[in-house]
Amino acid sequence: MGYHRAGFEVVGVDIEPQPRYPFEFHQADALEYLAEHYQEFDVIHASPPCQRYSRITRISSKREHPDLLQPTIDALIAIDKPYIVENVEDAPMTNYLMFCGTMFGLKVFRHRLFVTNPQILMSPMMCNHYDRSSSGGRNGDQKHPEAEFITVTGSVHPIAKAKKAMGIDWMNRAELVEAIPPAYTEWLGGKLLRAI
Secondary structure, three states: OHHHHHOOOOEEEEOOOOOOOOOEEEEOOHHHHHHHHHHHOOOEEEOOOOOOOOHHHHHHOOOOOOOOHHHHHHHHHHHOOOEEEEEEOOOOOOOOEEEOHHHHOOOEEOOEEEEEEOOOOOOOOOOOOOOOOEEOOOOOOOOOOOOOEEEOOOOOOOHHHHHHHHOOOOOOHHHHHOOOOHHHHHHHHHHHHHHO
């Protein structure tokens, strides 16, 4: 949604069906689709599954998750087009931008890393949630159920509150937990449009 708001025509690809996705959608393996269709696009955004590097997964799951981050970055480098790769803050990425909802006036803590080509080396601003109460996490950050700022993990919050905090109104809870606020990609999209 953020790229759409910035002025891009958006096409989504995922191996799983996405019935609430608001733009053109193709159900396919993303890397296979990229290899076959990359020439049709001006910019590629990739969000490889993050479970391998997610703190929540490491705490709650014994299952081994594949590393899809590096194969995705390698595929994007090989096609030599502008790209952005997004993942969780413990992902092994270098020269990244780290975004948080508080940087965009949102009342959600959602740290995500972005690697870009062309490189956009300036963050929009500093993260702004230190010394504020939060509610809803599973890692000891629960303070008060009516706190102004929230994390969107698990099923602690009413879905309406989580959607409002993220700036997303079209997803269900399972999708929302894995989403990033559109404000992040709107900011990146504006920078990319100027760069290309």
